[in-house]
Amino acid sequence: MHFLSNEVDELQKLAEIPFTNLNTIMKKLLFLAVLTLTGSLFFQGISKQEQEPEPNLILSTEAALPDDVKAVVDKKCYGCHNANSKNEKGKAKLDWDALDGMKKSKRKAAMGEIAEVLEKGEMPPKKFLENKPEGALTEAELATLAQWSSGKKK
């Protein structure tokens, strides 16, 4: 409560209204609440900085991926989505190194999630592309990944 009373004191000075009765205090508290709410709206837009991907890393050649898919993954995805990635969020969502060791249901599930993210155009992230527009998937690359991840045969 110490924090709150400080805030109220500040407001009192600002508004130059003397503390005379409970009613005034309530109104100030209400004002404070509205102020906090409005303030909190502005914080939602601020997001954490994305970690830079490691350049020139390549997924193990043992990986059970079709060659064309592996080529796109190495070029456009693996920099963030690898086992040693400093991009914690990217690593947690998808780690290409772990895909092979997964049981079939989990591997297919990961593919389903990849397919969905690609359909929605959520990857690579917009924030990332602002600094590195050449990281975007070309139409052909997108088609290769989408075809593979949706589990449909050619």
Next chain:
Amino acid sequence: MKRWQYILGGIGLVFVVIQFIPNELPPTTQQNTGDISTSGLVSKEIADLLKTSCYSCHSNETNYPWYSYVAPTSWLMKKDVSEGREELNFSTWLDYDTTKMLGKLDDISSEVGEGRMPMKIYTLMHPSAKLDETQRASIVAWAEETMDKIAEEEEEEEVEASDN
């Protein structure tokens, strides 16, 4: 008039004005033939858990409380329900292909297991939707089992297809 009276009046006026901004809530339907409960993948117990804790946003059976019609909460409601349905809609479960189903189940397992779903802002207003640890665990177990089941069935189909 005192300053606080102007401020309160201003807030009141803004509140009245925003009620006139058009805001269409996502439509609801109660009987859905593609619902997950018709898929044979859920027991009664799990179906009930999903209905109580997830269906408000993740199905077409949304129950809109009175404040869904009052701005600014109506805006939040519209955003959360349409995003929720897009991410996962139990009412149109049968429209997902097997790969998608597996992806959704994997997400359910991690979102519920790690406590991100149901969202805090939702359980605050709907305490009955809160999941206790046992309920969480049974949803996670169900999601994991169902993933194995779907993957196995798919494998059998593939074998059959290659035999013929």
